[in-house]
Amino acid sequence: MSESPMSGHQGIDPTELGPNMWLVDEMYRRYRDDPDAVGEHWREFFEDFTPKLDPPSAASNGHPAAPAPDAVQAEGSTPAWGRAPRTPPATVRPAAPTAAEPQQQAEPSPEPAGEASPAAPAAPVGGTQLRGVAALIAKNMEASLEIPTATSFRFVPAKLLEENRRVVNRFLATNQGGKVSFTHLIGWAIVNALEMVPAMRKHFAEVGGKPFVVTAETVNLGLAVDVEKSGGSRTLVVPNIKGANELDFAGFWASYEDIIRRVRSNKLTVEDFAGTTVTLSNPGTIGTQLSVPRLMAGQGLIVATGRIDYPTEYQGSDPATMANLGIGKIIGMTSTYDHRVIQGAESGEFLAAIERLLLGGDGFYEGVFASLGIPYEPVAWSGDRGAVLDEDHRLEKQTNVLRLINMFRVRGHLLANINPLGGKVLSHRELDPSYHGLSVWDLDREFFAGDLPGPRRRSLRQVQDLLRDAYCQTVGIEYMHIQDPEQKRWIQHRIEGVDRSLPAPDQRHILERLGAAEGFERFLHSKYVGHKRFSLEGAESLIPMLDVLLEEASAAGAERVVMGMPHRGRLNVLTNIVGKSYSRIFREFEGDLDPESTQGSGDVKYHVGTAGKFTGRSGQTITVELASNPSHLEAVDPVVEGMVRAAQDNSGDRDRVKILPILMHGDAAFAGEGVVAETFGLSELKGFRTGGTVHIVVNNQLGFTTAPESGRSSVYATDIAKMVQAPIIHVNGDDPEACVWATRLAYEFRQQFKKDVVIDLVCYRRYGHNEGDDPSYTQPLMYQAIDQRRSVRKLYMEKLVNRGDITVEEAEGFLAEYRQRMEQAFDETKESAPPPAQLERRGPQPMGVLPPVETGVERGVLDKILQRVTTWPEGFTPHPKLARQLERRRDLLEKGAVDWALGEALAFGSLIVEGTPVRLSGQDSRRGTFSQRHAMLVDYRTDRKFYPLNHVSEDQATFLIYDSPLNEFAALGFEYGESVVAKDSLVLWEAQFGD
Ligand SMILES: Cc1ncc(C[n+]2csc(CCOP(=O)(O)OP(=O)(O)O)c2C)c(N)n1
Incomplete structure (x- = not known):
């Protein structure tokens, strides 16, 4: 029943971490040391890889890098923390260091290894001479007798530690993998408690016969690791975690695991043993409740943890009774300190601080959760109230x-x-x-x-x-707004207590489809630099989702789907789902445009419809039609419904199961455009119904530059769908397995109840709205996070390798296939490139001029406005590119030249200085569609907002500017209403052009 803190230590047995937990990290290390040491396919994979379990580099925590491996080796090491399986015996090396920097005191072994010298006195009966490491340990132990130690004891409740560790490990298991042990958490609490009670960082030193007390600035936490040697005997090594107090928990965990791994593989170096400040020892592994370990010279403190168990008097009690009585496990802890420099009260305070932390004080678990990226609140401590026996x-x-x-x-x-x-x-x-x-x-x-x-x-x-x-x-489902109990029960049966894991062929297929989705975008990115393509990157999971939807539909006998979708990812869907050939798409990029299209503006690629055949994995086919659409977002929704209804009626599909509508949307357009509600309004009516539409909202959390807080009043982008009681499935786009699972659920619901269903694919947009747009002017912090984020394909592949679902060789096969796809695309373009199209460009017709009106203001007023709109407050950091842009604005006016944006700023500025309030709203108006206005500056480091035109003069009128939701009718109507009442203001609504 008892549990040692170490029995939770899983760093030693990799099978407990997911079979290949370290594999990718290990390969990365090889790559980092020498990129040529791994196959060429891996290089692209590792370009932006950050090993999860790699310790922060020595340089980053202010310590010198460790010397080359091999300098000191533990003999036949099998760390006994957690009773690890034995590793093959290692070569016997020079004496391994033992507790407390032994290598600094190490002297040559008194006896040469090998045969005893003939002159040596006879060994006692049954005696074996201590040599090497063993002799050193004996020596050090004797030396430790000179330290006058004292010990404090404390029993700490383990309940909260157990519960929070569980939450952490459940999260890790479904995300990055790995396990956090009790000792990781206790060690981290010790490091934190040493910050709270710095007196415990003192140690005694004697220099030139004079006594000194030394306070260590950095905590190098020694880990006493019991090593089982090949012959079955045991020894002890104490490597330390350097600068533990300068790390966050994730860094501490990584360093800790790194050390244990190196103990296991005999890769510790001299540096690993140098400068231990405090040691953590855990004899709890073998059931010890409390121990008083020896303190080594050069350190002031050693902490020992005992087993985690119920108090002795409850051994053998019924666990259910103990639960009812509110009896929890405890951990015995001791603090053994050098009494010359540390006092008992300090030691007591230190143990109390550890207890406070382990009971959740000072945001201990919040810090752990945040550093591991766990998005939940930790379990909180509370006393047991109202015993359930009553x-x-x-x-x-x-x-x-x-x-x-x-x-x-x-x-x-x-x-x-x-x-x-x-x-x-x-x-x-x-x-x-x-x-x-x-x-x-x-x-x-x-x-x-x-x-x-x-x-x-x-x-x-x-x-x-x-x-x-x-x-x-990674799936959140809203369905309790549905009034029909049968539909709710149906959903509950499919999500509660259900195993969602996918069989191996599905996993491989998803990985292959993600490769196709990413490969297509990467190819266009490198080949057509700066072209608009409305990349799907960040939302690649859409491709496996559509794939499984068509697969399921065709397997169930459906004959045709009609899809409507906006610009985002359209080219990707055309190639990877509808089956449009690469070469056709490339030709369009090369300029072979339909001359009928929008005067060859180049936007035909994102609006033209097409039909093709989708072939499922088992060979069945289904016709896929992508409707043409105008630039006007969401306008295609009712069109698709009409197309489907007509096709159903024509083919006698009365059950509406053979022809299926699929609509894709952007989050901003879905939440903003009125036609979305109008189309939902048709969905249940006799004359308009199509048997339910599967909606997928590609929710990249931005509409051009507009964030949800300016773009909608609802919590989710999808709330409008509740008007027809559609279930709404929110899914994390970086969990492609969950995306596929959610899509199957949506499809089955549609088939079962003939109702609309919505999937909210929560993802991100790797670039700006289009590839020429810089999103970091308005969302600097979000884009710093996106820049760090690896593609869903890479994350998924890593996960499959870590979980042992695919082998390294298979992974390599996927990487090779990915490269081959790119190469093939290059070949196809070379073959298909036509001569660039000559498109006739017609200039605009002259429109004449309005009668002149006197609008001039004093030059001084203009200078004042210019000064305001080209500067920012103290402590504010503008986007580096924008700072230069604003500088150029100043030069412009000096030269007497004024561009559109500056002219507008001067006009607005002079109006407000004269006392006329100005109000402007429209899509992305604060920055401006063409990145020209910048009426709002965003601090590059903090996201803080600053509106220069609100600071021109003390008595100026207001200047109000808002990004509107992505709609026209309501926003324009609203501003018209404003202007009816606010007669003395300039009220403007700004429309946004095409796409
Ligand atoms: C009705 C309409 N209004 C405005 C636009 C201009 N416009 C094109 S894309 C876009 C942003 C779309 O955001 P979202 O719907 O979230 O899709 P995303 O581009 O993020 O995928 C805007 C405002 C348009 N094409 N149609």
Whole structure:
């Protein structure tokens, strides 16, 4: 029943981490040391790779890099932390260092290795002479007797540590992989407690016969690792984590694992043992409750942790009874210190600080969660109130458990990890058990689980796990607004307690499709630099989603789908789903445009429709038609519905299962355009219904430059779909397996209930709105995060390797195929390139001039405005490119030249200086569609906003400028209303051109 902190230590047995947890990291290391050491396919994969479990580089934490491996080796090391399986015996090397920098004190072994010298005295009966490492340990132990130590003891409740470690590991298991052990967390608490009680960083030193007390600035945390040698005997090594107090938890965890890995592979170096400040020892592995270890010279403190277990008097008690009584496990901890320089009170305070941290004080777990990118709130500590042995309390808690279950069904999506860019801690009071009077102490108690699948009675922990798995992983589903109980039950049966893992062929197919999606974009990117293509990058999961949708539909006997979609990813869908040939698309890029199209403006690629055949994996085919659409976003929605309805009626598809509508949308357009609501309004009407549309919102969290807070009043971009009680499935675009699973669910729902269903594919946009646009003017921090983000293909491949789902050789095969696809594309363009088209450009017709009006203002006023719109406040950091742009504006006026944007700023500025308020709204108006206006500056480091025209003079009128939602009718109507009342203001609405 007992658990040692070390038994949670999983760094030694890789199988417990996911079979290949280290594999990718190891290959990366080889690549980093010598890029030629890995195959050429891997190089592209590693270009932007950051190893998750690689410790921060020595340079980054201010320590010199370790000397070359091999300098010092542990003998036949099998670290016994966690009882690891034995590694093959290593070659015997020079004496391994043992506790407390032994290598600094190491002297040559008193006896040469090999035969004893004939002159040596006879060994005692049964005696074996201590040599090498063993002799050194003996020596060091004797030396340690000179240190006058004292020891403080404390038992610390382990309940919260256990619960939060569980949350962490459940998250890691479904995301990056890896496991955090109790010791990682306890070690981290020790490092933090040393910051809180710096007196514990002192040690004693004697120089020239004089005593000194030394306070270490950096904490080099020694880890006492018990190593089992090939012959079965044991020894001890104490390498340390350098500068542990300068790391965050993720860095500490990575360094810790790195050390254990190097112990295991005999790769420790002299540097690893140098300068230990404090040591952590854990004899809890073998069941020890408390121990008083020896303190080595040069250190002032050694902490020992015992096993994690129930107090001795409860050994053998019934776990259910203990849960009901609120009895939890504890950990014994000791602090053994050098009493010459550290006092008992300081040591006591130090252990108290560790306890406070392990009970969640000072944001301890919040820090751990944040550094690992876990988007949840940690479990909080609380005392056990209202013991459940009391009938009333039991009933009350039971009721609350049922309420919690319902709450997860209603609002669980708010805790779902659906945003690949993360950045926000997900929480909602009604999903917090404490809001329902339930605490950590209730987790092990049993309750009736209502209508959840599985046993009628189970622990609250099991209930909560099931709910979190169903509603709060990378899929969040809204369906409780549906009034039909049958539809709700149908959904619950498919998401509660259901294993969502995909079979191996599906995984490989997804990876292949992601390669096709990314490869196409990368190719266009390198070949047609600066061309608009409205890249799908950041949302590549759309391709496997459409693929599975067509696969399912064709397998079920559907004959045709009609799709409507906007600009984003359209070319990708045309090639990878509709089957339009690469060469046809490339020809359009090379200038072979349809002369009928928009005067050859080049936008035909994003608007023209086409029809093709999709062939599923099992060979079945289905006709796919992509409707032509105008630039006007969402205008195609009712058109697609009309096309489908006509086709259904013509072919006698009365059940509406043979011809299926699919609509794709951008998040801003879906939330903004009125025609979306109008089309939903048709969906259930006899004369208009098409048996349900599968909607996929490609939610890249921006509409051109407009963020959701300016673009919509609803929580989600998809809230409008609730008007027809459609289920809405939000899914993290960086989890392609979840995307595919969500698509299957959506399709099945549509077929079953003949109703609309919406998938909200939460993703990001790797570039600007189009490839020539710089998004970092308005969203600098978001784009710094996006720049760091590796493609979904790479992340998925890494995950498959880490989980052991594909081998390294298979991964290499996928990388080779990806490269080959690019090369083939290059060949195809070479073959297909036609002569560049000569398009006749007609200039605009002269429109005449308006009668002249006196508008002039004093030059001084213009200079003042210019000064304002080309400067920014102290401490504000403008975008580096913009700073230069504004500088040029100043030069312009000096030369007497004024461009459109400056002319406009001077006009607005002079109006407000004269006392006329100005109000302007429109799509992306604050920055300007052409990146020309910059009426709002955004701090490059903090996202803070500054509006220069609001600071021209003290008594000026207001200048108000807003990005509107992506609609025209409502925004224009609103501004017209403004102008009817605000007669003395200049009220403007700005339209946005085409796409
Ligand atoms: C009705 C209409 N209004 C405005 C535009 C100009 N416009 C083209 S794309 C775009 C932003 C679209 O954002 P979103 O719908 O989120 O799709 P994304 O480009 O992010 O994929 C705007 C405002 C347009 N094409 N149609």
